[in-house]
Amino acid sequence: MSIATRNLVYIVDDDPDDRQIILDAFLENNAEMDYVFAEDGSQLMQNLQEADNGSDLPTLILLDLNMPGMLGLQALKEIKSDKRFSSIPTIVLTTSTLPMDKKLSYEYGANCFLSKPSFYNELVLITKMIARLYFKEYK
Numbered sequence: 001m002s003i004a005t006r007n008l009v010y011i012v013d014d015d016p017d018d019r020q021i022i023l024d025a026f027l028e029n030n031a032e033m034d035y036v037f038a039e040d041g042s043q044l045m046q047n048l049q050e051a052d053n054g055s056d057l058p059t060l061i062l063l064d065l066n067m068p069g070m071l072g073l074q075a076l077k078e079i080k081s082d083k084r085f086s087s088i089p090t091i092v093l094t095t096s097t098l099p100m101d102k103k104l105s106y107e108y109g110a111n112c113f114l115s116k117p118s119f120y121n122e123l124v125l126i127t128k129m130i131a132r133l134y135f136k137e138y139k
Helices: 016-028 041-052 072-081 099-107 120-134
Strands: 008-012 034-038 060-063 090-094 112-115
Touching: 008 016, 008 041, 016 034, 016 120, 034 041, 041 072, 060 072, 060 120, 072 090, 072 099, 090 099, 099 112
Parallel strands: 008 034, 008 060, 060 090, 090 112
Antiparallel strands: none
């Protein structure tokens, strides 16, 4: 297992517009990063398995909860219970405001639980803070 030498972010969301908007917000902050999009928890787990077999694991996972197929909470539980992936910071970024989703996200090992903001400029600020916390050499 190797952790990415460049900031590699897995953006997991079933909505292609949301995936692109999240990426755009990071790029607006001039974040030096590579990214992988995944549409659901199953695709995320497949990407992690493939990365563990040769390429780099992500620096960070941004995970939506409400997706078809494998839900975000199930994927989170699998990531954090697998010693190969459990140290990867995982941020839940979701439209859910349910207290139970937040509680379970932290119980399953999420590093942070954030509700998707209504305005793009708020997302830019959130991604700037995420980059400051988790990216190598980002100021």
